[in-house]
Amino acid sequence: MTKPPRKPSKPLLSEADALLRSRPRRRRDPAQPNLPLDPMPDRIEPCLALLKSKPPKGDDWVYEIKWDGYRLSVHVEPTRIRILTRGGHDWTDRFPAIKQAALWLPVGTAILDGEAVVLDQQGRSDFGLLQQSLGGRGGKKSSSDAVFMAFDLLYFDGHDLRNSELDMRRHLLEDLVPAGELGDIRLSEQIEADGDQLLASACELDLEGIIAKQRRxxxxxxxxxxxxxIKCIQSDGFAIVGYEKSKASFGGIGRLLLAxxxxxxxxxxxxxxxxxxxxSAAELREQMDKLMIGKPAVDTGKKRNAVFVDPKLVAEIxxxxxxxxxxxxxxxYKGLRETSDNAAIHEIE
Incomplete structure (x- = not known):
């Protein structure tokens, strides 16, 4: 659970041994007059990473660890906290610990971009553990095990930061969420390193991969x-367009057909x-049985014992x-992505 902010250290003493007290700290009011304020966006479509096989070259790139969780934006508003999924669904009540941590941030208004993750005993993000903590795919449970790894700041105390360079946004984010703190909102730290060497190290540690970002x-x-x-082992989302039946396989699924x-x-x-x-096969079969169609949505060639489905399910492969x-x-097959996560389908260049 989130811990409250640390109490101040020993009070300062004056010559007369009287306590010196600072003025109480108040949150900055984004509605105060005579300031050129930007309206706070109700929602911001996220910046998405393009899948590449190798890290880019050049000093214009900085790196982070790739987290395997749910992409979220945390909105600190004057009267409330909102936590939105990538698809725009309000999941505030499903992450009570992250919500509480957002209430303690020393800021009047803000929008943080990041990823909700559950960490295993080695400190690696585990998507399966995250889904379990939320009651499985399509579950309605709330998770107090998830932490929010913040990697960008899009709005800060009345100012829209989207036109600012990444370096500037990160500078403000690191003041708001200091590196090394282990609360329920943590900083996804940037790493300045050779991309190839960093990827190799990430893969040795069984991490999913790395993210490269243009600093300007x-x-x-x-x-x-x-x-x-850039992933250690290639994986991405693919649309399920059907399956081949098999009596010898779990759920009667011999092979999923993908697009x-x-x-x-x-x-x-x-x-x-x-x-x-x-x-997983039983859950998948239950979902596909609701989406059966007579003709395939794509040309799959001749298939024996094939059942075709409306391509609304996205599988992580x-x-x-x-x-x-x-x-x-x-x-x-690794699992189904959440509909509310607005899961992307692999794009062939």
Whole structure:
């Protein structure tokens, strides 16, 4: 649980041994007159990282560890705290510890961008543990185990920071959320290092990968290339367009049929038949049975015993490479992404 702010150290004494007391600290009022204030956005579409196979080169890039959780924005407003998912859903009540930590931030108004994660015993983010703490996919439980790793500051005391460079936004964020503190809102620390060496170190520690960010770039919503993600093992979201039936497999799922996005269309990229257990296959089959359609949404070629579904489910798939005809190689199913997380589908360049 979140701990309250530390009490001050020993009081200062004057020559007369009388206590010297400072004026009580008050939160800055964003509505005070005669200041050029920017209206506080109700919601900001997040900046998304573009998947790359190698880190970029050059001094214009800084790095962070890639966290595996739910992307959130924490809104500190004059009369309330709001915690929004990437898709704009209000999940304030599902993260009570993060909400309480936001109330203690020394700021009148702010919007923090970051990731809710649950850490394992080695301090690594574990998406499965996060989903369990929230009651599983589609669950309604609240999580006091999740912490918020803050990596950007978009609005601060009445000022919209999106047009400011990343270095400036980070400077203000680090004043608000100091490095090294272990509360329920923590700083996702930047690392200035050689990208290749940092990626190698992250992979040795069994982390998911790293994020590269252009230090002089403003904050732009969408996947514009100012942020890049480089993973130790390639994984991304793919739309489920059907499955091949098998009596010998969990849930009767022999192989999932998957699609990626190419321009404005979905294209078939092969299937995945590993990574399921009894529980995950049963949950997946239940979801797919609600979405069955007569004709495939994409051309999957001839398939035996295939059942086609409306491509509304996004599966996180781990894979090693691509074939020459753009099919996944050595793919493994990792789980379903939340609808409220507005999960992205892999884009083929």
């Amino acid at each position: 770039a403003p904050y732009r919503s969408g996947r514009g290339g100012e942020w890049l993600k 990626a996005r190419k321009g404005d269309e979905l294209v078939y990229v092969g299937g995945v038949g590993t990574g399921f257990n009894e529980q 781990e894979f090693r490479a691509w074939t020459h005809d753009c099919k996944l190689r050595h793919a493994s």
